[in-house]
Amino acid sequence: MSIIPDTEKLLNWYDNNGRDLPWRYKNGKKPDPYVVWLSEIMLQQTTVAVVKDYFKRFIIRWPTLFDLSKANLDDVLKEWSGLGYYARARNLHKSAEIISKEHLGKFPEHKKELILLPGIGDYTAAAILSIAFNKRATAIDGNVERVISRIFAIIEPLPSSKSYIREKAIEITPMKRYGDYAQAIMDLGSTICLPRNPMCNECPWEEACQARKAGIQQNLPVKKPKKTKPHRKGICFWITRNDGYVLMRKRKEKGLLGGMMEIPSTPWEKNIKKLDKALDYAPVKLPIAKWTILLDNIKHVFSHFNLSLVIASSKVTKHKFDKLTLTKDFVWVNPSQIDQLAIPSLTKKIVKVAKK
Missing domain, CATH: 1.10.340.30 (Hypothetical protein; domain 2)
Known part of the structure; x- marks a missing residue:
């Protein structure tokens, strides 16, 4: 009993x-x-x-x-x-x-x-x-x-x-x-x-x-074995102007990291795209020769998948960015003020590596 x-x-x-x-x-x-x-x-x-x-x-x-x-x-x-x-x-x-x-x-x-x-x-x-x-x-x-x-x-x-x-x-x-x-x-x-x-x-x-x-x-309690998390990959674009300002984007309000500011990137998928294909997603269209791939990769863990990102870096001249037409979700940000924005931990990791 x-x-x-x-x-x-x-x-x-x-x-x-x-x-x-x-x-x-x-x-x-x-x-x-x-x-x-x-x-x-x-x-x-x-x-x-x-x-x-x-x-x-x-x-x-x-x-x-x-x-x-x-x-x-x-x-x-x-x-x-x-x-x-x-x-x-x-x-x-x-x-x-x-x-x-x-x-x-x-x-x-x-x-x-x-x-x-x-x-x-x-x-x-x-x-x-x-x-x-x-x-x-x-x-x-x-x-x-x-x-x-x-x-x-x-x-x-x-x-x-x-x-x-x-x-x-x-x-x-x-x-x-x-x-x-x-x-x-x-x-x-x-x-x-x-x-x-x-x-x-x-x-x-x-x-x-x-x-x-x-x-x-x-x-106890008895739990079923956890499923292996899928691994996603992508390339993010660290784009700066002559004055050092960085191009950032506000994510859509709904969904993962909704409403937060981020460094623009390709979609996060199972396989990483080759740079020439990935550049189709870059907010600024520049020749492949103008991009530099940074050595340090970004690793981040979400609740339902793991993420690896490569950073592609480029600088836009004043003549070039004056002609840019960007949607309202993009904004140029003073790098010293990024911490004052609503940014997730992932973006903080990217900024830390890119600013080295």
């Missing part, structure tokens, strides 16, 4: 061992839904260690939802630069506008309203409801999945076991301190019930853990 984990033990453990995080409210202080929402969006696909400093800067610059709703999107993207998954920043800004206009600045308190906002799904809605409004909603992230899989020794592989994990997680959610419980079980997964070498002797739920009793905690 299995032992149901005692949530009171977990809450007592949390009271004494919960993480001290810049967005966390303790000692009975009522959370600000804006702060909870912002932190949860930042924490999607990103570690706590990375998010901390970004959160602090962001909340200083836009301390309220209304402040964020009035912000320029490019400024928001710039502040987000380096966090990745830039659709999160665009959705955050759009949601702030919607809440300010359609909800008069009052954060929605019901799931059916929350999930209509861009960037908010089941998990984020549950986290906001439980942490910000102390409502009984079960937020299940990777940490919670791991804890529940081990407590109940769920050997069915993910993702097919997700529905059963959710069922068990809801079953043991207590009828009080919903926000504290949500954060407690997340902290348990982050600090004790680790993916490797879990510290079972320090776990408040050790007695109830079926995986621990069976000696299989290291093996």
